[in-house]
Amino acid sequence: MRSLALAALTIALMGPSAAALAAEASAWSAVDGAAIRLLPGNAPANGPAGLEIRLDEGWKTYWRSPGDAGIPPTFDWSKSENLGGVAVLWPAPSRFDDEGGSSAVYKDDVVLPLKVTAADPTRPVRLVLSLDYAICHEICVPAKGSAELTLAPGAQGGEGADAIAEAGKRIPxxxxxxxxxxxxxxxxxxxxxxxxxxxxxxxxxxxxxxxxxxxxxxxxxxxxxxxxxxxxxxxxxxxxxxxxxxxxxxxxxxxxxxxxxxxxxxxxxxxxxx
Missing domain, CATH: 2.60.40 (Immunoglobulin-like)
Incomplete structure (x- = not known):
């Protein structure tokens, strides 16, 4: 009886902590003109996580195929733990024309859903991202961002779930x-x-x-x-x-x-x- 009580107490103590691992977004990683963070959503088991790129007014960043000018974002997940793979999903971009040519861009705030697969589905995934991307106002400049997030198996209702679902509707x-x-x-x-x-x-x-x-x-x-x-x-x-x-x-x-x-x-x- 005593061992059952201790087990119940252990689960009660661990449960909120484990749920909290997937409840909050990562800290913002900011540069002049933009910031990025990772959103847990309902990943990895029940739905996608997300990468949010927030752009200041008048700034833009690029789609996976930027067009005549620009640099697509590149993702480095190599420092992640228990990660089987990440697939980046891309909402439809907008066209932007200027004297430098035509490009495929995002403005304001964009969420890229992330399909995260755990190497071992019974263990948390520690998602660590190093992102190289470009942002443009009157000129384009390279930018770097980093973010990390722990995704508990089976967690639901994490921060950004609604924004990720909305972004999913805009994926071609x-x-x-x-x-x-x-x-x-x-x-x-x-x-x-x-x-x-x-x-x-x-x-x-x-x-x-x-x-x-x-x-x-x-x-x-x-x-x-x-x-x-x-x-x-x-x-x-x-x-x-x-x-x-x-x-x-x-x-x-x-x-x-x-x-x-x-x-x-x-x-x-x-x-x-x-």
Whole structure:
């Protein structure tokens, strides 16, 4: 009886402490213009954690594929403990145009959901991040941030769960080209009669949209632009010049990933060049 009482007392003492491990966000790691922190959400067992990047007014940072200018964020999780893996999920970005070109950006406050896998699901994960990213106001500057967080197995209701869930709604959904939905990439047409070759991409979107492209390594494609004569408020057709390819590169068989961003979310479609 005494041993049972001691066990119950031990669980009572450990329970709130273990829950607290996943209850609060990490401390902010700030630079001039921005700050980052890790959000526990309901990770690792029941849902994603999150990386929050808070930007001062007038500042921006970059999506995973920044466009004509900019640097994508890079993540170093090597000092983490009991970590099986981390997958970063990306809400749809916005397009930003200036004299330096066109880029894919986030402004204000963005949360990137993180799918965290524990090496041993029965033990806590100590998540340690070193982040290199770029932030821009009138000029762009490199930034560094660090954050760490302990995620207890099975914890729920951690700080940031609602923000992570909201960010999850803005992650583009995978759709085949020609899919029947309110947002879709309807058709892609290749024209090799011009130099450089170009693609015409027909899209379907209920509101103002932007189109982004990701290409094979060492291809430096420009950003797709609304086709001449397209509705500037809600373009339904884009043109992509297949410029910036490595010397002697061939088109056939290479795969492009298109992301159609509609502000609240979007879709992603793969296109294999014929």
């Amino acid at each position: 959904k995978e759709e085949a080209i020609g899919a029947d939905g309110p947002s879709a990439i309807s058709k892609v047409t290749l024209d090799t009669s011009v130099r450089p070759a170009r693609l015409t991409i027909d899209v379907k979107a209920p509101s103002a949209s932007s189109l982004f492209v990701e290409a094979p390594a060492k291809w430096y494609l420009p950003m797709p632009n609304p086709a001449p004569g397209a509705d500037k408020a809600n373009p339904q057709q884009f043109v992509l010049q297949l410029d910036g390819l490595p010397k002697n590169a061939t088109l056939g068989g290479n795969e492009l990933r298109f992301t159609l961003s509609t502000g609240g979310g979007g879709i992603e479609s793969l296109y294999r060049l014929p």
